[in-house]
Amino acid sequence: xxxxxxxxxxxxxxxxxxxxxxxxxxxxxxxxxxxxxxxxxxxxxxxxxxx
Amino acid sequence: xxxxxxxxxxxxxxxxxxxxxxxxxxxxxxxxxxxxxxxxxxxxxxxxxxxxxxxxxxxxxxxxxxxxxxxxxxxxxxxxxxxxxxxxxxxxxxxxxxxxxxxxxxxxxxxxxxxxxxxxxxxxxxxxxxxxxxxxxxxxxxxxxxxxxxxxxxxxxxxxxxxxxxxxxxxxxxxxxxxxxxxxxxxxxxxxxxxxxxxxxxxxxxxxxxxxxxxxxxxxxxxxxxxxxxxxxxxxxxxxxxxxxxxxx
Numbered sequence: 001x002x003x004x005x006x007x008x009x010x011x012x013x014x015x016x017x018x019x020x021x022x023x024x025x026x027x028x029x030x031x032x033x034x035x036x037x038x039x040x041x042x043x044x045x046x047x048x049x050x051x
Numbered sequence: 052x053x054x055x056x057x058x059x060x061x062x063x064x065x066x067x068x069x070x071x072x073x074x075x076x077x078x079x080x081x082x083x084x085x086x087x088x089x090x091x092x093x094x095x096x097x098x099x100x101x102x103x104x105x106x107x108x109x110x111x112x113x114x115x116x117x118x119x120x121x122x123x124x125x126x127x128x129x130x131x132x133x134x135x136x137x138x139x140x141x142x143x144x145x146x147x148x149x150x151x152x153x154x155x156x157x158x159x160x161x162x163x164x165x166x167x168x169x170x171x172x173x174x175x176x177x178x179x180x181x182x183x184x185x186x187x188x189x190x191x192x193x194x195x196x197x198x199x200x201x202x203x204x205x206x207x208x209x210x211x212x213x214x215x216x217x218x219x220x221x222x223x224x225x226x227x228x229x230x231x232x233x234x235x236x237x238x239x240x241x242x243x244x245x246x247x248x249x250x251x252x253x254x255x256x257x258x259x260x261x262x263x264x265x266x267x268x269x270x271x272x273x274x275x276x277x278x279x280x281x282x283x284x285x286x287x288x289x290x291x292x293x294x295x296x297x298x299x300x
Contacts, residue, residue, distance in 0.1 A: 008095040011165040015098045015158045016080075019105070022154055023262065030269045037276040038059030 065265070072261040079258040082251035095165050100251045102158040103235070104259040106180075109151035110217050112263070113187070116144040117214035120207035127204070135278050138203045141210055143270035145190045147263055152184040167230070174229035179220035186213035 003009040061069070083100035119141035126134040159177070164170045171177065190213060194206050224231050225238070234242055244252070277283060 003094070008093060008165045011161045012094055012097055015101060015161040018157045018161070019101050019154050022150065022157070023259075026150055027262075027266060030266060030273065033273045034061075034269060035059045037273050040280065041058045041276055 065268075068261075069265055072258065072265055075254065075258040075261055079251070079255035082254045086248045086251040087245060092166060095162065098158050098162045099235075100255045101259075102155060102162065103252060104256040105151045105158065106155040107256065108259060108263050109148055109155050109183070110221055112144045112148040112151060112267075113183070113210075113214050113217045115267075116141050116148060116187075116190075116210050119144060120210035123203060123207045134203075136275070138207075139271050139274035139278060141207065142194065142274050143267050145187050145194075145206075145210065146270055147267050148187045149184065149191060150266075151259075151263065152180065152187065156180065156184060172230045174231050175223040175227040176220065176229070176231035179216060179223050183213075183216045183220050186216060 002013060004013060079100070083097050086097070086100070088094060089096035119137045123134050123137035123141060126137060159180075160170050163172075186209075190206055190209050193209060194202055197205060224234050233239075235244055236242065
């Protein structure tokens with residue numbers, strides 16, 4: 001059970017959650033960008049090969 | 052396997068590195084939660100285990116950004132391929148600076164509200180740190196709002212000026228004793244923490260440094276791919292220098 005009754009306890013939980021949301025949110029955004037850029041690169045290679 | 056699915060996947064070594072990073076992050080979290088309770092602040096001080104690595108690393112990424120900016124300016128007229136790489140690295144390190152400084156600000160404010168009763172005060176460290184964050188946000192905005200060869204040159208110049216704030220911010224808690232707590236490490240005879248708390252500090256520092264290195268490399272790779280798209284390379288390096296886009300590697 002996560003202690004959440006006092007202001008200090010709540011802020012401790014908020015701080016850790018804020019870090020995970022910001023860091024892993026950015027990581028997820030990068031993963032999406034990586035896939036998109038890979039799709040573009042794959043399309044470009046396919047076009048070059050067929051051309 | 053076709054080239055499209057290959058280019059969307061992470062290389063095996065990157066996947067292994069990411070798995071190792073998550074393992075170190077998990078150890079860091081465990082150490083942070085099981086470290087002894089602090090005498091005056093109780094459990095609230097555990098914010099420090101995430102605040103400290105992010106703040107320290109937000110002082111490292113600007114120097115990478117500054118070094119990349121210098122290299123871009125050095126290479127832009129005589130080696131366009133290297134200049135493009137330096138520009139991509141500068142962008143990646145500036146984004147990481149904003150991210151880590153945002154975490155440093157957020158965790159610091161959450162600690163300050165519970166420990167001091169206030170979210171913010173205009174003391175030397177907080178003010179110079181906010182200035183650092185604003186400088187790198189403005190760097191990213193400049194890159195987004197400008198186009199052509201001016202974009203990379205202007206942002207490289209801004210990066211060099213912005214890095215001047217880093218040593219001022221780092222030393223602010225040594226030069227001026229205001230609201231922010233005194234330095235925990237290297238702050239003189241009264242500084243330091245209980246040795247039982249050190250594993251939590253160093254595991255979390257290692258974990259967030261590893262995560263930072265991974266995201267930095269990934270962001271750099273994405274930007275390099277974007278530079279290979281038609282019409283992108285000539286927008287970064289001077290138009291007077293021959294820039295065959297297909298030769299971007």
